[in-house]
Amino acid sequence: MAAQELFLRDGYEATTIRRIADLVGVSAPALYLYFKDKDAIMLALCDQTFRSLNEVMDGMEKEDVAPIARLRRCGTAYIRFALEHPRQYWLTFMSGNTPDKIKKRGHKPDTAGLDPEEPGAQGAIAFSRLMGIFREIENSGYALNYPVDTAAELVWMCLHGLVAAIINNPEFPWTRRDALIEGMLEVAVRGVVKMPG
Amino acid sequence: MAAQELFLRDGYEATTIRRIADLVGVSAPALYLYFKDKDAIMLALCDQTFRSLNEVMDGMEKEDVAPIARLRRCGTAYIRFALEHPRQYWLTFMSGNTPDKIKKRGHKPDTAGLDPEEPGAQGAIAFSRLMGIFREIENSGYALNYPVDTAAELVWMCLHGLVAAIINNPEFPWTRRDALIEGMLEVAVRGVVKMPG
DNA sequence: CTGATAACTTAACATTGATAACTTACCGGT
DNA sequence: ACCGGTAAGTTATCAATGTTAAGTTATCAG
Numbered sequence: 001m002a003a004q005e006l007f008l009r010d011g012y013e014a015t016t017i018r019r020i021a022d023l024v025g026v027s028a029p030a031l032y033l034y035f036k037d038k039d040a041i042m043l044a045l046c047d048q049t050f051r052s053l054n055e056v057m058d059g060m061e062k063e064d065v066a067p068i069a070r071l072r073r074c075g076t077a078y079i080r081f082a083l084e085h086p087r088q089y090w091l092t093f094m095s096g097n098t099p100d101k102i103k104k105r106g107h108k109p110d111t112a113g114l115d116p117e118e119p120g121a122q123g124a125i126a127f128s129r130l131m132g133i134f135r136e137i138e139n140s141g142y143a144l145n146y147p148v149d150t151a152a153e154l155v156w157m158c159l160h161g162l163v164a165a166i167i168n169n170p171e172f173p174w175t176r177r178d179a180l181i182e183g184m185l186e187v188a189v190r191g192v193v194k195m196p197g
Numbered sequence: 198m199a200a201q202e203l204f205l206r207d208g209y210e211a212t213t214i215r216r217i218a219d220l221v222g223v224s225a226p227a228l229y230l231y232f233k234d235k236d237a238i239m240l241a242l243c244d245q246t247f248r249s250l251n252e253v254m255d256g257m258e259k260e261d262v263a264p265i266a267r268l269r270r271c272g273t274a275y276i277r278f279a280l281e282h283p284r285q286y287w288l289t290f291m292s293g294n295t296p297d298k299i300k301k302r303g304h305k306p307d308t309a310g311l312d313p314e315e316p317g318a319q320g321a322i323a324f325s326r327l328m329g330i331f332r333e334i335e336n337s338g339y340a341l342n343y344p345v346d347t348a349a350e351l352v353w354m355c356l357h358g359l360v361a362a363i364i365n366n367p368e369f370p371w372t373r374r375d376a377l378i379e380g381m382l383e384v385a386v387r388g389v390v391k392m393p394g
Numbered sequence: 395c396t397g398a399t400a401a402c403t404t405a406a407c408a409t410t411g412a413t414a415a416c417t418t419a420c421c422g423g424t
Numbered sequence: 425a426c427c428g429g430t431a432a433g434t435t436a437t438c439a440a441t442g443t444t445a446a447g448t449t450a451t452c453a454g
Contacts, residue, residue: 093365094291095365096287145380150373154377154384157361158358158381159358161356162354164354165353165354165357165358168290168291174350175346179347180347180354183351187351187384187389191383191385
């Protein structure tokens, strides 16, 4: 009953409720029986997409690698995911309609207390996961240049800045994309964790 | 004849063409005599706002300070400007309707070849200016960790990530804002220019 | 068979961005 | 002083959008 949302791939923002209904083979107002409004539909679709990112990160959390390497891996996964699902990423983190509940809650209490079913939560969960890795890094005895929460925010902002720029200006003649990705990870890590020596 | 646009401050995205027309004291279709469509109106307003940022940066370019300090100052100015004009910044860099011409041209030829009158150019000019400062840094004999254009892109993405995150989630309980700003500048600089020692 | 509940449809609205057709004022040339 | 055309607006009108109201069909317990 929710598989229908996969169809949006094409137009998306230009995707009208009537077109969705047509694709699903149902009349437009029928959608309002399942979703509050158009934003709810989009949110549900984004959540579904982000769920896969969170699963990937779940898996990574079990891997036994040095915490800083884990940060690199998770960062890469985050970036790649964002670039592979630009529209969902845009809607979740750049459209400007972040649901109020998540805004208020913040990341302090970790992912605990985040209801994964709540629409719009998946994006915040991915975000929180990245934060959690950072706490772990600090607990492993690495020295940071900033308080852990500030450090986490800074790193996330770096990654977000990279993908946001690329997503919003895909036709801009950026230099090699992989160089940018690798470079930004380096910049973020070097900037935040105090390197030995 | 263009002073009218200042009125948008309030609703903005929710700002309808008819409301603009009412505020200006003119009928709705009259606006189409001066602007191609709604986007053109918004672009014109954004340009007007960004012009002030470019003027500030023009002034900074004349100051006689070490190039790396100049980068810090310009970065701070950029960030502060973005946070002071969140809606304009959003429309210019995050709304997803960057004009095609600017997309294609890129920043390689510096600001030369950018017609400042062309709608939508001011944002790109501010961007290019930041890039230019970076070329200057390299010419001053600083060693960079990346090619100059990549370095410039990375730094801009850092700044952009910071303001984008804050602008889109103003209610999120970020840690102290000034700490984030100062921290991000540090991260960007430390990450990109090879520090002595 | 009745009556209510669920799942949907058609009809209708208000608002939006945008265009077409008409009106009015001004201004230079003869 | 008249005439023609251009500039600047207006009103009337469109098609499309998100959304709600009212009606229709089917299903199923008692």
